[in-house]
Amino acid sequence: MSAPSVGRFGDPTRPAVVALGGGHGLSASLSALRLMTDRITAVVTVADDGGSSGRLREEMGVLPPGDLRMALSALCDDSEWGRTWRDLLQHRFATDGPLDRHSVGNLLIVALWEILGDTVEGLDLVGRLLGARGRVLPMASVPLCIEADVRTADGRREVVRGQTQVALTSHRIEQLRLHPADPPACPEAAAALLEADWVVLGPGSWYSSVLPHLLVPQLRAALVETAARIVVTLNLTPDHETEGMRAVDHLEVLRAHAPELSLHAVIADPASVDDVGELAELCAAMGCRLLVRQVRRGDQSAVHDPLRLAAALRDVVEDYLGDVGTPSGHRAAGT
Known part of the structure; x- marks a missing residue:
């Protein structure tokens, strides 16, 4: 370099x-x-496959929006306007129905993707709404699955699949892979x-x-x-x-x-x-x-x-x- x-x-x-x-x-x-x-x-x-992001990913085949939403919120303009929209994006519903634990920001981002047909354009639009000091982009153009080879306490080798399960594993991780293996x-x-x-x-x-x-x-x-x-x-x-x-x-x-x-x-x-x-x-x-x-x-x-x-x-x-x-x-x- x-x-x-x-x-x-x-x-x-x-x-x-x-x-x-x-x-x-x-x-x-x-x-x-x-x-x-x-x-x-x-x-x-x-690669998020849990919570609101995982549900939207499974139901609609979209990129999981949660981490993208959090990054946008971290970059919001330090003004009443920016902070208000940040708080709105981070707000989660608490109901007994299908909206339970969904965040407003996740729904807004996915709706914009559906309307605009462009992931990056949708994120840029939310960034403008927040007055974000920067830009937020996904690392890949398709949803990813993380897979890890782990070694258990008794020496057995196992495979753990999914970001949520990898993040929660108590076994020693030896190797990491993505599916698809060659994502765009x-x-x-x-x-x-x-x-x-x-x-x-x-x-x-x-x-x-x-x-x-x-x-x-x-x-x-x-x-x-x-x-x-x-x-x-x-x-x-x-x-x-x-x-x-x-x-x-x-x-x-x-x-x-x-x-x-x-x-x-x-x-x-x-x-x-x-x-x-x-x-x-x-x-x-x-x-x-x-x-x-x-x-x-x-x-x-x-x-x-x-x-x-x-x-x-x-x-x-x-x-x-x-x-x-x-x-x-x-x-x-x-x-």
Whole structure:
């Protein structure tokens, strides 16, 4: 991956950033990125098969809209107008009938897809309604199914199918697959990766929200080809699917699934790393810098603080611009 020049960034205060993920993890990333720039593209996992999204996907054969809705809500304009429409999109019905637990946003998005006949156009229209500081795109043009090979506690090998089941598994995940195996990427998402200055991968459910992006061939090729610098934001705590995994294990799994991927930096919260030295050594072996920063909320809850995460991401960007501006083109990376 060739290094972009300083001039490639144009206005360094408004870098073009693509954030990959899904669910609450992607929302956390977008809440931080919107404090840095308005040139944001969220590329969202489309494998959800549970809840309102799963029901709409099964009944209508559409992309699951829930994670797309959450990303749009995270980018809404910080005004009464934007917040009102965000709250409307996130509102869920509580009834004894068929609308129970459906969110208004999911129904609105699917209705626009049906009226317009174009997934991206429908999402862009909702984005305009929200005054969104960026764009939200699906990672693939068709609904996907996640399948994982897992190893049980007694050593048996089993297959777990569906994003919901993968996210809830308590067994050790060894390998991940998508069905269809060669899904068509959303063309606009692949183009955004090639045109980006920065790409942010994570936080989020590692196997069911983050890694699936690497299994879509056109997105994977764009991630390898892009001149953008790739930053990985590690999770604050393990979830069901990563129970027992350390910070270093997350990076090892990422490297195993995409060994050709070139990383620029890894951001980790100190309370989430049991051995900073080991993680720093792995980052050095992968050719990237480790930044250990407190990025969780001040109450120490397992939630990313938008201001702190934005500050860490801004440090990555500013340090890189300083590096390429030096006569040697780089300077030593610190922890």
